[in-house]
Amino acid sequence: MRSLPILASLFLLLVPSASGQSLFSFGIKGGVPLTDAFSDTTTNAVDFVEHSFSNSKGYVIGPTAELRLPFGFSVEADALYRPLSLVTDTTLVPSPTIHYSTDISSWEFPILGKYHFLHTPLVRPYVEAGPIFRAAGSAGSYLSNKGFAMGAGVDVKLLVVHVAPEIRYSRWGGDAAGVPGVFTPPSNLNQAEFLIGLSF
DSSP states (O other): OTHHHHHHHHHHHHSOTTTTOOSEEEEEEEEEESSOSBOOEEEEOSSEEEEEEOSOOOOEEEEEEEEEOGGGEEEEEEOEEOOEEEEEEEEETTSOOEEEEEEEOEEEEEEEEEEEOSOOSSEEEEEEEEEEEEEEOGGGTTSOOEEEEEEEEEEEEETTEEEEEEEEEEEEOOOOOOOTTSOOOOBOSEEEEEEEEEEO
């Protein structure tokens, strides 16, 4: 029974009563990548040329949730779907070039600690940082599945909706070693995205 007063005190400490905000917020986040998913790479041999690159930057979209903490801190967790566009042009001299294009499904799961500046009721700039994880389709199974993300944005309250545009940078770990003799297009380890979150 002694633990009940302690738990109640911790709960009251976590509730941001001063701002009148609820403890949790949920919504959707979407945007556009500013960088290509794969590096533009050309491999040359005596009678063989292979060129790989991203055909388009695509889009990012998925649900987001945030736990608000005291003193301007919060924790955000996202589940973002991002198709990774890959084009490979293979030339075996003297045969014509074989053009292959595919979209690799990819889910990114950032868990970010956030700090909000200027604790005004309507506008609150913020910075964020934390680990990011990825699950890619079979064609991208060699891609790094973890990295580090950081970003900055502004949380604007419009009636009951929070609109939060931001720029996010992700640094992924190195790709896994491919199968010997099989070309695995290297990913771009440095990624940047422009995102807009809508939450309630």
